[in-house]
Amino acid sequence: MTIAKPQAPIDRTRMRELHKREERRFVDAHPKSQALSQRAARSLLQGVPMNWMIKWAGAFPIFVESASGAHFTCIDGHDYVDLCMGDTGAMGGHSPQATVAAVTDQLQRGITLMLPSEDAVWVGEELQRRFGLRYWQFALTATDANRFSIRIAREITQRPKILVFNYCYHGSVDETFVTLAADGLKPRSGNIGPPVHPSVTTRVVEFNDVGALEAQLAHGDVACVLTEPVLTNVGIVHPQPGFHDALRQLTRKHGTLLIIDETHTISAGPGGYTREHSLEPDMFTLGKAIGGGIPGAVYGFTEDVGQRIVARTRLEDCDTGGIGGTLAGNALSIAAMRATLENVLTENAYARMIPAAIRFAEGVESAISASGLPWHVTRLGCRAEYLFRSEPPRNGSEAANSSDPELDRFMHLYALNRGVLLTPFHNMALMCPQTTSDDVDSHTRAFAEAVSELTG
Numbered sequence: 001m002t003i004a005k006p007q008a009p010i011d012r013t014r015m016r017e018l019h020k021r022e023e024r025r026f027v028d029a030h031p032k033s034q035a036l037s038q039r040a041a042r043s044l045l046q047g048v049p050m051n052w053m054i055k056w057a058g059a060f061p062i063f064v065e066s067a068s069g070a071h072f073t074c075i076d077g078h079d080y081v082d083l084c085m086g087d088t089g090a091m092g093g094h095s096p097q098a099t100v101a102a103v104t105d106q107l108q109r110g111i112t113l114m115l116p117s118e119d120a121v122w123v124g125e126e127l128q129r130r131f132g133l134r135y136w137q138f139a140l141t142a143t144d145a146n147r148f149s150i151r152i153a154r155e156i157t158q159r160p161k162i163l164v165f166n167y168c169y170h171g172s173v174d175e176t177f178v179t180l181a182a183d184g185l186k187p188r189s190g191n192i193g194p195p196v197h198p199s200v201t202t203r204v205v206e207f208n209d210v211g212a213l214e215a216q217l218a219h220g221d222v223a224c225v226l227t228e229p230v231l232t233n234v235g236i237v238h239p240q241p242g243f244h245d246a247l248r249q250l251t252r253k254h255g256t257l258l259i260i261d262e263t264h265t266i267s268a269g270p271g272g273y274t275r276e277h278s279l280e281p282d283m284f285t286l287g288k289a290i291g292g293g294i295p296g297a298v299y300g301f302t303e304d305v306g307q308r309i310v311a312r313t314r315l316e317d318c319d320t321g322g323i324g325g326t327l328a329g330n331a332l333s334i335a336a337m338r339a340t341l342e343n344v345l346t347e348n349a350y351a352r353m354i355p356a357a358i359r360f361a362e363g364v365e366s367a368i369s370a371s372g373l374p375w376h377v378t379r380l381g382c383r384a385e386y387l388f389r390s391e392p393p394r395n396g397s398e399a400a401n402s403s404d405p406e407l408d409r410f411m412h413l414y415a416l417n418r419g420v421l422l423t424p425f426h427n428m429a430l431m432c433p434q435t436t437s438d439d440v441d442s443h444t445r446a447f448a449e450a451v452s453e454l455t456g
Helices: 012-029 031-040 051-055 097-109 118-131 142-157 210-217 243-253 272-276 303-311 331-343 347-371 396-400 405-416 437-455
Strands: 064-068 071-074 079-082 135-139 161-165 178-181 184-187 202-205 222-227 257-261 283-286 297-301 376-380 383-387 428-430
Touching (some): 012 405, 097 331, 118 297, 161 210, 184 202, 202 210, 210 243, 297 303, 405 437
Antiparallel strands (some): 383 428
16 A cells, blocks of 8 residues: 655654654653553563554553543553543543442442343343344444354355455454455455455445445345444545445345444444434444443344344354354443443433534644645544545545554654543544543644644
């Protein structure tokens, strides 16, 4: 992939000098995190619990002492505005009181039993109300919810392939780490040990390309289309007018199930993008934020899909089908989901979160306009993101081609040194119910200072 550098009056040599200055500032401010990072390197691979934690801006990750609401404090005593929010996992705020109380109570009454609880029934009924699908099941991660949904789709359609959109994001599902190349499909960069070449399992088209979508579905071998209603992890890419209507019409025409993954796009509102825009998926997946930070995920399906699942499932085989897991549907996770849905990710919460994201986008846009940089900012509910291109991208390739990891890292470190944490993988900011105008304005000031130094 060719990386298109931003056509901006940025002196790369100057940016690198500024970056070195910011790195020194970071190291000087975090002696305890540095010492703990050095200790961690003796037992943890690359000094982190998971490999993606090495992507944080700075010479080493910040170690956290505590977190509450929209802020966290590191072990060196610095307070930070958190606009990452666990990359959506903590979208309800860090340790929301209702979720903490429910989990604390459930810990005393049993953590995992392989038996249902009343909370599970309440959550199923609430999911019906919010998203409109008849039946629901539980998992521990959105990745598993997507994996299970794909397996079900293949079984009930008896078709081998899935279809995804270029530069999609669905957790660590093997079939989705694929991209379009000049000579066909290839594994995405960073795809670790793919079990087979992705052309065996997957068809790929660009988001918003209705013609390409129909051509690929016409092969008749696609069990399901798995998509976010808005692309997120490559930068926010909105559907063009009529795209979702065409997607629904074409999947029905070709006998293909439609799976909507709202793990990130739940930022659109309490019923996700699905309710906001009256989408009609056959299956639906959601993870991360639904448990207030406690691992948990759900997948749902229509009455018709439910009947087709039951018709192809034998009692003696239901525990060996590659779906579920010993801890799936555990009482602790479901108690967290109930408390979060009932008391945290509510209509009133979104009424605070979305205006905060609007304020964030307006602040960034103002700074971009003042600087003359050919960048833009876009928003999806309480989620906002800036990209290094002048116009919003129409598909994953356009978004990916505006990537600039060196510039990303500088912007993130600059904000971090001024008390603001952004998501390490891209330029995303997420608002939680406790995010204040002052929190947002802290980022706006840091962003404006950064672009001023870059272009001054």
